[in-house]
Amino acid sequence: MFVAGRVAGLVTVLAAFAFVLLGLSFARKRPMRMRPIPGLLAVEEAVGRATEMGKPIFYSPGYADVAGTTAPPTLAGLNLLAHVGRLAARYNTRLVVTVGHANTYALATEILRNSYIVEGKVDQFDIGNIYFTSDVQFAYTAATVGLIQREKPATVFLTGYFAAEAIVLAEAAAATQSLSISGTTNYFQIPFFMAACDYTMIGEEFLAAGAFISNNPDLIGSVAGQDYVKILGILALLLGAVMKSFGNNVIFDLLKR
Amino acid sequence: MKTLQKLGQIDSRVIYALLILALLIPLMRPLGLPISIGKHTQRTFGVLDTLQAGDKVIMDIGYSVSGAADVQPQTIAVLKHLFGKGVRIIFVGNQTEGPMVIESLVKPYEAAGKKYGVDFCNLGYLAGGENAIASYCRDLKKSYPVDFRKNQTSSLPILDGVNGAKDVKMFVFFTTQNSDMYVRQITQYKIPIVGGLINTISPQAEPYVNAGQLAGILVGLRGGAEYEMLMKAPGVGVASMDAQSMGHLLIIAFIIFANISYLATRRAGAKGDKGGAK
Amino acid sequence: MKRILPVAISAVVGLILLVDYFLKVPALKQTATEIQDWGLIVAAFALALAAVNLLLIHGKRIAKKDRQSIHSFILIAALLVTTFSGIFIGTRSGVFDFIFRSVFTPLAAVFYAMTAFHLASASYRAFRAKNLQAVALLLAGVLLMLGRAPIGEVIWKGFPKIADWITNVVNLAGSRGILISTAVGTVGAGLRILAGIDRSHLGSGTE
Numbered sequence: 001m002f003v004a005g006r007v008a009g010l011v012t013v014l015a016a017f018a019f020v021l022l023g024l025s026f027a028r029k030r031p032m033r034m035r036p037i038p039g040l041l042a043v044e045e046a047v048g049r050a051t052e053m054g055k056p057i058f059y060s061p062g063y064a065d066v067a068g069t070t071a072p073p074t075l076a077g078l079n080l081l082a083h084v085g086r087l088a089a090r091y092n093t094r095l096v097v098t099v100g101h102a103n104t105y106a107l108a109t110e111i112l113r114n115s116y117i118v119e120g121k122v123d124q125f126d127i128g129n130i131y132f133t134s135d136v137q138f139a140y141t142a143a144t145v146g147l148i149q150r151e152k153p154a155t156v157f158l159t160g161y162f163a164a165e166a167i168v169l170a171e172a173a174a175a176t177q178s179l180s181i182s183g184t185t186n187y188f189q190i191p192f193f194m195a196a197c198d199y200t201m202i203g204e205e206f207l208a209a210g211a212f213i214s215n216n217p218d219l220i221g222s223v224a225g226q227d228y229v230k231i232l233g234i235l236a237l238l239l240g241a242v243m244k245s246f247g248n249n250v251i252f253d254l255l256k257r
Numbered sequence: 258m259k260t261l262q263k264l265g266q267i268d269s270r271v272i273y274a275l276l277i278l279a280l281l282i283p284l285m286r287p288l289g290l291p292i293s294i295g296k297h298t299q300r301t302f303g304v305l306d307t308l309q310a311g312d313k314v315i316m317d318i319g320y321s322v323s324g325a326a327d328v329q330p331q332t333i334a335v336l337k338h339l340f341g342k343g344v345r346i347i348f349v350g351n352q353t354e355g356p357m358v359i360e361s362l363v364k365p366y367e368a369a370g371k372k373y374g375v376d377f378c379n380l381g382y383l384a385g386g387e388n389a390i391a392s393y394c395r396d397l398k399k400s401y402p403v404d405f406r407k408n409q410t411s412s413l414p415i416l417d418g419v420n421g422a423k424d425v426k427m428f429v430f431f432t433t434q435n436s437d438m439y440v441r442q443i444t445q446y447k448i449p450i451v452g453g454l455i456n457t458i459s460p461q462a463e464p465y466v467n468a469g470q471l472a473g474i475l476v477g478l479r480g481g482a483e484y485e486m487l488m489k490a491p492g493v494g495v496a497s498m499d500a501q502s503m504g505h506l507l508i509i510a511f512i513i514f515a516n517i518s519y520l521a522t523r524r525a526g527a528k529g530d531k532g533g534a535k
Numbered sequence: 536m537k538r539i540l541p542v543a544i545s546a547v548v549g550l551i552l553l554v555d556y557f558l559k560v561p562a563l564k565q566t567a568t569e570i571q572d573w574g575l576i577v578a579a580f581a582l583a584l585a586a587v588n589l590l591l592i593h594g595k596r597i598a599k600k601d602r603q604s605i606h607s608f609i610l611i612a613a614l615l616v617t618t619f620s621g622i623f624i625g626t627r628s629g630v631f632d633f634i635f636r637s638v639f640t641p642l643a644a645v646f647y648a649m650t651a652f653h654l655a656s657a658s659y660r661a662f663r664a665k666n667l668q669a670v671a672l673l674l675a676g677v678l679l680m681l682g683r684a685p686i687g688e689v690i691w692k693g694f695p696k697i698a699d700w701i702t703n704v705v706n707l708a709g710s711r712g713i714l715i716s717t718a719v720g721t722v723g724a725g726l727r728i729l730a731g732i733d734r735s736h737l738g739s740g741t742e
Contacts (some may be wrong), residue, residue, distance in 0.1 A: 003559055005444070010557040016722040024732075040648065053340045066580070068386055069438070072724040075733075087271070103587040128601060134610070135585050136353075138646035146606070164457075164650055166325070171653035174660070175269070185720070187713045188435075188457045192654070194672075195661035203713045204720040209732070218732050226716075226723040233715055237549050265663075269656045290685040293695070323643035353582075357635050360627065384578040388571055400575075406627070454682070460706050461714070479683060483668070502686035504651065509677050511659045514672070519663045534646050 007257040015232065020225030022134055027111060027213065027221025034220060039199040040212050043080075046179050047087040056094040056179070058153035060082055060169070062160030063100025063133075063140040066107060070161040070206055072105055073185040077160030078111055079210035080183075085115030089124060100140035105132040119141050141165035145172040152176050158197065159183040159206065170196035182215045232248035262285055262525065265518025272511060279507040283499035297459075297466070298483035301451055301473030305335065308426060310343030313419060315397075317390070317430040317439070318359050319351035324433030324455060325358065330481030330494030331453040332362060332431045339429075340366050345375075345532055349393060349401075350382040351432070356405045373406065374413045381405035387438035394442055395424035422446040427472075429453075438460040440470050453480065453506065472521050542731035549729045568623060675701055 003009065006141070026032065040235040050057045061077025064070035081097065097112065099105045109130055116125040135144035145168060148156060151197030156173035158166070159182060166182075166189035173180040174196055182193040193200045201209065211219035240251035308314065319359040320328045339346060350358045359379045363371070371377060380401040383389040395421060398410045410416055418424055423446045430439050431453035443450050447470035454462055456477030465471040475484060478501060481494035548570055554560060557569035593607035601607070617639075662673045681687035682698020688710045727733035 001559055003445075003557060006557050012628075013553070013557070013722060016719060019727050020723050052641055068388075072721045075724070075728075102585045105588065105592075128596070128599070132588060134589065136643075136644050137321065141646050142642075143606070147603075150603075164647060167647065167650050167653045167657060171657055174657075185717045187710055187717065188461070190713070192657065196653075196657040203717040207717070207720040207724060219727070222723045222727055222732070226719045229719050229722075230716055233719070267659070272659060273652045276652055280651075290689055292685050293688060295695075321643065322640045323647040325640075326644055326647060354635070354639075357626070357632075361636070383575065384582055385575040386578070388574045388578065391571060392575055406688050458704055460710055463703060463707055464711065498685050502657075502684040505680040505684040506686060508655050508658055509680055511655065512662045512673065512677060515659050515662065516664050519665070 005257070008255045012229075016229045018225070019228040019232070020222045023223070023225025023228060024218055024221035027217040027224060031217070032224055034208065034212050034223065037201060037205050037208070038213055039183055039201040039205070040080075040209055042179075042181055042199050043084060043213075044087060045216045046155040046157070046181055047084065047091060047093060048068050049179055050088075051091040051093045054153050054156040055154035056096050057084065057088055057155045058096050058098075058148055058151060058173075059109065059157040060098045060144055060160065061104060062158075062162050062184070063135060063137055063165070064104070064161035065101045065135075066103050073161040073183075074101075076183070076185075076209055077205050078104070078107055080157070080159050080213065082110060082115050083109045083213045084111045086119055089116045089119035089121040092121075092124065092127065094206070096129050096131070096147065096153065098140070098144045098147060099135055100133055100137075101135045102132065105130065137163060137165060139167055144169055148172045148176060148178075153178050157182075158193070159201070162186060162189050162193075164189075167192040167196060173197070211245070261521035262518050264265045264514040265522065267511070267514070276504060276507055278368050279503040280500045283503050284496065287496065288499040288502070290494065290502055291349075292479075292482055292486055292498055294483045294487060295476070295479070297474050297476055298480050298487065300466075300485065301475050301480075302503035304449055304451055304473045305338055305427075305429075306341065306342075308342055308344045311345065312426040313345045313347060313415065313424075314339065314347060314427045314429055315347045315394075315422060315425050317349050317351050317428070317432070318362070319430055319434060320353045320358070321352045321433060322358065327455040327478050328370075328431050328433060328453055328481070329358075329470045330478060330497070331475040332481075333492060334481055334484035334488055334490070334494065335429065335431075335453065335475075336362060336366070337490060340371060340376075346377045347397075347415060347419065348377060348379045350380075351386070351389065351430075351434075353382055367502075374408065375415055376414050378408075378413050379405040380410065381469060390438055390442045392445060397421050409526060422448060424511065427451065431490070434458070436465060436474070440465050444470050451475075456469055546729050546731065586614065586618070611690070675705070 001252055029197040034150060059081055061074055061081060064074050066074050099108050113125055116122050133140045156178040158169050162184050170180060170193055181199045182197040183206035185203050187203060190202055208223045211223045244252055290348040350356045356379055363377055381404060383393060383400055401410050404410055422428060422443055427449045428443050429451045433455050435458055436452050436454060439450060451473045452471055453475040462471060462474050466474055478494055478497055482498045485492050485494045551563055551567055555563050593611050596607040597604045617634050624630050662676055664670045664673055680699055680700050682694040687694035
């Protein structure tokens with residue numbers, strides 16, 4: 001019935017589903033609070049900075065697709081783009097966006113248009129400010145670096161899926177004295193963002209951005225459910241480590257099944 | 258004191274210029290620093306050395322040309338090893354540039370007498386990332402009805418009896434992305450998996466090596482240099498090690514300057530420690 | 536229907552693939568394989584779509600005489616030359632080989648090489664001993680650089696061992712923690728998408 005070597009994975013996924021649904025049901029009954037995430041708290045300040053300086057905001061959700069393993073961070077980046085778009089529309093600040101994939105471009109265009117419509121500023125929406133660069137990694141990087149250097153934004157958002165180009169983009173932002181806010185789930189690039197950007201959202205903090213900004217009970221509930229799964233994981237880790245130290249391999253063997 | 262504080266305000270262009278010199282000079286005049294062999298390279302060499310003449314392996318060239326500087330020395334050294342033993346290699350590409358990279362890698366071997374379709378073949382690029390890996394591991398000929406040189410794969414002698422990953426002796430990949438997708442898709446076929454990775458992502462592969470899901474890994478440019486040493490055929494990898502050493506030393510020197518400046522500034526009671534490079 | 540159909544398709548396809556991955560259900564195997572094959576076809580078309588989109592979007596910029604239009608012109612020219620030489624002359628021809636080897640490869644390699652320079656300036660700017668965490672970051676960075684390059688071992692044989700310990704113990708622990716939490720976050724995001732709670736992939740927000 002079960003594929004060998006994947007039983008533990010199945011149990012984990014089912015447990016994750018169950019806890020996320022539990023979190024959803026709790027959140028619908030009573031309000032839940034999320035701890036403040038510095039990178040997200042700085043978003044409004046960042047947009048305000050651009051408005052005061054009369055310079056544009058630069059945003060990139062990365063060069064990846066909204067499908068496959070890069071989907072969650074790219075979608076999280078697009079969620080945050082919706083929020084930044086609304087702020088930019090509200091304060092009449094120009095927002096320049098680069099994306100590196102046709103699907104992401106289509107979504108980014110629609111999401112931004114909606115943001116401007118919600119703020120009642122649809123006439124300000126300019127599709128020419130959204131750049132679809134190549135989906136080849138370093139062609140996207142070259143185009144984005146060039147745009148940052150020419151546009152000289154006050155604020156740069158690098159929130160999405162980034163690979164080796166992360167440090168190049170972050171340094172391009174630093175060279176133009178921009179305030180930079182970054183976020184990615186690609187943890188190989190997190191140290192580079194930490195070193196080069198003013199604010200960095202690490203891994204799940206970034207995935208929870210949509211929940212934090214929207215204050216939507218369903219999203220907050222699912223984040224809470226994820227936290228319950230992590231608590232379960234920590235308990236299993238601790239128990240497994242103690243048991244293994246005493247020569248008992250029960251947890252270890254269970255996780256191999 | 259002001260001089261010490263100025264150490265923290267060096268223009269980026271000065272840093273870049275000095276770094277170019279630090280990298281270029283050792284390439285032109287090698288220092289000959291000794292290179293010890295790490296446990297990963299030793300292990301990987303041992304695993305690949307178990308292959309016999311006539312054994313078939315699938316080799317996935319999953320790096321783009323941008324990452325070739327880090328990973329290609331490993332690839333070249335491993336190819337030398339495998340072709341030298343008479344191993345037959347089925348190349349696939351996980352990146353759009355993969356097939357072109359493969360053609361450049363096999364060119365010298367083809368010129369030296371290796372026969373296309375018998376000793377190796379280039380199946381080309383299959384779009385889809387992890388999905389593509391799952392597909393060709395499941396059914397190679399269905400995923401690749403035609404190879405990169407426009408031959409019918411059913412007509413290639415090297416693919417006789419090879420329907421998927423279960424029919425080869427080993428799976429070798431070189432990538433600038435992560436190794437997860439290979440482990441996820443190939444472990445089920447119970448063949449050894451060996452990977453060549455860039456430095457940055459090698460820590461992510463360590464758990465798989467510890468768990469035995471990856472039989473061995475090569476790590477970055479140093480991994481390539483070490484493999485070249487084991488093959489007694491120093492190449493680009495070994496040549497680059499001296500440059501890497503000097504580059505690292507220069508960066509450490511700048512970090513020390515920056516901290517001297519920071520401490521001097523703090524002592525002088527100056528406001529802000531943001532004396533960054535412009 | 537416009538809102539429900541995409542969500543329904545996502546949910547059904549996602550569930551089939553999940554069930555096939557974890558359970559041995561012969562009846563679903565064929566369907567799951569077929570769906571994955573469709574995924575390959577869609578991915579291949581996405582490549583073509585990307586090229587068409589590039590032509591359309593950058594063509595419009597050229598027509599509007601946008602201030603960035605010169606870059607669009609160069610992009611389209613390069614795209615067309617490479618595509619036509621590959622299709623009509625052949626991917627193993629001298630022309631295509633020249634474009635790949637002498638234009639594309641050095642340009643791609645340059646940007647990857649730039650990371651080294653940017654790393655140097657980022658390290659210079661960021662690795663300052665402002666607090667305990669910054670000191671830890673600084674020390675780990677310096678020790679790893681010394682441990683990984685041959686010069687470190689020449690200076691002191693202990694540097695590679697320290698670098699290995701930092702990589703295999705400290706870094707591995709931290710990266711496993713982030714990996715687990717990101718994986719859980721991804722499962723949560725997947726559930727929200729499958730259940731239709733989060734419909735950002737369809738261009739709209741949440742329910």
